[in-house]
Amino acid sequence: MRLNLRIWRQDGPNDKGKLIGYRVDDADEDMSFLELLDVLNEKLILDGDEPVAFDHDCREGICGACSMVINGQPHGPQKATTTCQLHLRHFHDGETITIEPFRAGAFPVVRDLVVDRGAFDRIIASGGYISAPTGAAPDAHAVPVPKPQADRAFTAAACIGCGACVAACPNGSASLFLGAKITHLGELPQGQPERDSRVVRMVQAHDDEGFGGCTNTGECAVACPKEIPLDVISQLNRDYLHATTTRR
């Protein structure tokens, strides 16, 4: 199949950048979207041009490295799918596809489609962990966790920190990411001792990084490749209210 690509090219953080058109004539519908870019890059290299820079790692939908906004949607049009798991069979022959980097002030463009998502690391470092002495793993079921809580924690823990929620949010907010981490740790017994301080510190870190506020439009939950539900943001708000009204 033949595809026309409009790809955001930007030489570096300070370059203005622009969309440039490319044509790929030998795309196959069984290719993943990243393989399409691989094919394009091979051609660009042979022609002596600069290949398109993009993030990728595991290519099996679990690492959160791949990003990019495809036809206006983070990770493309396929529901619950990362860019690496998106296949060309979801596009039609001759289609023009626009590819842009995730857009957020807190995610500065490094080059082309690569953005610096270090802000997420710093939010995690501010409280997205439990402080536990290391040692041998405890016996399974030594700490009982009720099934509904375990399920909810697991659903939230599915967040791979890719940043699609930020890319989709009209306010550039990372509330879905934040809510996922708060819910994931807050539903489990191990997360309780630091529950209040965690939410206060992570919310502050989130805001200091320059992410916007949540207006509950729900764009994030639709874009999320791991289908993190919107109610984790409600949980985040509830935990924050609890932490700020009971702290001494």
Add this chain to the structure above:
Amino acid sequence: MVTLGERAGRRAGPAGAKRTPSVLLKYVMAVSGAIMLLYLIAHMIGNLKIFFGAESIDKYAHWLRTIGEPALPEETLLWIIRVVLALALVAHIASAVILTRRAHKARPVKYAYRPPVKGSYAARTMRWGGVIVFLFVVYHLLDLTTGTLNPHGVQGEVHANVVADFAPGRWYVTLFYALAVIAVGFHVRHGLWSGLQTFGRSSAATQHTLQAVALVVAVVLVVGFLSVPFAVLTGLVA
């Protein structure tokens, strides 16, 4: 995505508190919005007095001014309500302005191509819709509270003021009123649910119910408020 290190120490930690968290500003928006919504519901129910005749609504307006008398001076309760509403309005607008500025800074470069995906019309028009509602409130106060812009404009003659206001010849006033009330409806439709979510009252199980409740409240408000001008327009109230 490991780029930890170069900027990590500078920002993280509780000592790095720089600005009021957006979550707190959202609480302010939710509380002030709730105050104004409660007033709106009471206002809409009060309006319906017009269907019981001129005397009914004029007496009701008079009663509002004399609650607590003679222990309290005239219009005490009315002024308490006005001050609370004014404070709520200022808090609501101030938070909205700060949050909007943050949102624009958080997305400095727009997407070249980004079609609307999920966000409802109501959610996408909160900001400009809010501005329209505010401008309408200013006009509405000059029209039916002070009487300045009302063709009848006599204090205490509520029924006569309303009938003169929505006379068929002044269709453009009725049209503006209707559009503003519909804008209020959209604002309430998203605002009520969003406020519940802000207070952590929403869960996966209740989300759709709460959204439906917000829609019902919005529709009831719009129908209630529009019933008055359309009753005047059709001659039902004259």
